Amino acid sequence: xxxxxxxxxxxxxxxxxxxxxxxxxxxxxxxxxxxxxxxxxxxxxxxxxxxxxxxxxxxxxxxxxxxxxxxxxxxxxxxxxxxxxxxxxxxxxxxxxxxxxxxxxxxxxxxxxxxxxxxxxxxxxxxxxxxxxxxxxxxxxxxxxxxxxxxxxxxxxxxxxxxxxxxxxxxxxxxxxxxxxxxxxxxxxxxxxxxxxxxxxxxxxxxxxxxxxxxxxxxxxxxxxxxxxxxxxxxxxxxxxxxxxxxxxx
Amino acid sequence: xxxxxxxxxxxxxxxxxxxxxxxxxxxxxxxxxxxxxxxxxxxxxxxxxxxxxxxxxxxxxxxxxxxxxxxxxxxxxxxxxxxxxxxxxxxxxxxxxxxxxxxxxxxxxxxxxxxxxxxxxxxxxxxxxxxxxxxxxxxxxxxxxxxxxxxxxxxxxxxxxxxxxxxxxxxxxxxxxxxxxxxxxxxxxxxxxxxxxxxxxxxxxxxxxxxxxxxxxxxxxxxxxxxxxxxxxxxxxxxxxxxxxxxxxx
DNA sequence: AGCGCAGATTGATAAAAGTCAAAAACACTG
DNA sequence: CAGTGTTTTTGACTTTTATCAATCTGCGCT
Numbered sequence: 001x002x003x004x005x006x007x008x009x010x011x012x013x014x015x016x017x018x019x020x021x022x023x024x025x026x027x028x029x030x031x032x033x034x035x036x037x038x039x040x041x042x043x044x045x046x047x048x049x050x051x052x053x054x055x056x057x058x059x060x061x062x063x064x065x066x067x068x069x070x071x072x073x074x075x076x077x078x079x080x081x082x083x084x085x086x087x088x089x090x091x092x093x094x095x096x097x098x099x100x101x102x103x104x105x106x107x108x109x110x111x112x113x114x115x116x117x118x119x120x121x122x123x124x125x126x127x128x129x130x131x132x133x134x135x136x137x138x139x140x141x142x143x144x145x146x147x148x149x150x151x152x153x154x155x156x157x158x159x160x161x162x163x164x165x166x167x168x169x170x171x172x173x174x175x176x177x178x179x180x181x182x183x184x185x186x187x188x189x190x191x192x193x194x195x196x197x198x199x200x201x202x203x204x205x206x207x208x209x210x211x212x213x214x215x216x217x218x219x220x221x222x223x224x225x226x227x228x229x230x231x232x233x234x235x236x237x238x239x240x241x242x243x244x245x246x247x248x249x250x
Numbered sequence: 251x252x253x254x255x256x257x258x259x260x261x262x263x264x265x266x267x268x269x270x271x272x273x274x275x276x277x278x279x280x281x282x283x284x285x286x287x288x289x290x291x292x293x294x295x296x297x298x299x300x301x302x303x304x305x306x307x308x309x310x311x312x313x314x315x316x317x318x319x320x321x322x323x324x325x326x327x328x329x330x331x332x333x334x335x336x337x338x339x340x341x342x343x344x345x346x347x348x349x350x351x352x353x354x355x356x357x358x359x360x361x362x363x364x365x366x367x368x369x370x371x372x373x374x375x376x377x378x379x380x381x382x383x384x385x386x387x388x389x390x391x392x393x394x395x396x397x398x399x400x401x402x403x404x405x406x407x408x409x410x411x412x413x414x415x416x417x418x419x420x421x422x423x424x425x426x427x428x429x430x431x432x433x434x435x436x437x438x439x440x441x442x443x444x445x446x447x448x449x450x451x452x453x454x455x456x457x458x459x460x461x462x463x464x465x466x467x468x469x470x471x472x473x474x475x476x477x478x479x480x481x482x483x484x485x486x487x488x489x490x491x492x493x494x495x496x497x498x499x500x
Numbered sequence: 501a502g503c504g505c506a507g508a509t510t511g512a513t514a515a516a517a518g519t520c521a522a523a524a525a526c527a528c529t530g
Numbered sequence: 531c532a533g534t535g536t537t538t539t540t541g542a543c544t545t546t547t548a549t550c551a552a553t554c555t556g557c558g559c560t
Contacts, residue, residue, distance in 0.1 A: 080409050082413070082494065084494045088413045102398060102401050102405060105396075105398035111405060133384075145354055146355075147401070148351055149355040152355055154404035154405065155352060156330070158404065158411060161411035196508090202413075205411060206548090207548055209508090209549085212510080213510080216509075446537065447538065448537080457518055462540085466540085504557105504560105505556100506557090507554100509554070510552085511552085512552105513550080515547085518543105518544080519543085521540105524538080525537080527536080528536095529535105530532095
């Protein structure tokens, strides 16, 4: 409600090239097996980086769509808002993930993307991406995969929202974060949440109090340690079991 | 649970060409403004039609991904299942809609697609689609839009699952169906449901009893008429209002 | 350092949806 | 066309989650 999210002021970084070829997130953003020539084409494509300060919007619902964004550094949430005041967090994005693809269909964004901490994105102009894709089949295929991955992810999300109870959702959320940290080479079981309880709740279709209670309960059970925003998963195996075993017949 | 969904036996129809150029669903499936030459390339691409009997699966979770499918006739649901028995309907597809795109990312399908009535699909081999896309930029763009539309749709779905109460979900569901029937030239306010209350419930993250009660209540209010599977929307305006106005502050 | 405030926790209570059960309506099959 | 099994409706009751409210914590600011 008090999201003062002014649009990000344009903040191109003064390295003219984002230089995918040098980027340590390459393996997350780009297909493997590109030739040096192809890589340099892509370097050219991803020409601009942009800083987004904590709380600022990278794009807003209704904005004209021109580009997709790879998170270079930091953390984002996206949220959709319905005609009435309701809004819901639909995703969180961390370094190496690509956001903004909702805008392709109607050349208009359908959600707001807000930085949860000071962040940097690589801007990929979509028209150009399409042109280059025509020349570099590997890249085309990769784009399709990225788009499809988003679809699969969303399906998992629906599953969670539709078929899991509160505590299970929280567990699934934590395990998912853990997975993604692993993929980035961070500790699997010890991390800091970048979002508030309210944002987690919105994402999980729960109220913040319910999230808080779930954390407390999981802590009582010795499954996690919660210390404000710091989370330590104490028994990943058992957490996983709780997810798959707990056969509510919804 | 008693989904005897045997895999669809291969049922190519003996018109060797699906003939998009002749198809009345063209405007739903294909971009506008294709040249005759491009259209004939696409005719060639969409080479096979397939019948799927009611209750049969078009594809299953885990199946190797080779193609996406345009519904030519009939009605499908897709559902994901988690490790434990839980399953959730993630989408319904009617004529002119494209399904199977979840398979692109890992070349494996992540859900089951089941025909809810005797149906026919046009099979679009994905490798070939990608090749042709390289030659026909309009088609490439169209594919991207179709993929993106699915993402947007899923986001709306999450919104619904996360932020709406039971009755609102049912209303949103009915209005959405209505919209899609309109786009196909059918009556906006009078249609037959192809799915059971249980499937609706699964899709909406509710139990079948809750769906049934919501129907009954909406009927009492004079908003819809429910007669088994036949639905008539008696006051679309008020239904829409209920959706946007009902400001639960979730 | 102290103030103010957003964020988090916890408890008591209310509302919403789920569960269980029974009966009715229907649809498919032999 | 009777019979069986599925689907739907409805009711009584339970569980889960939301709501409201009070309190606590810790951070940023002046």
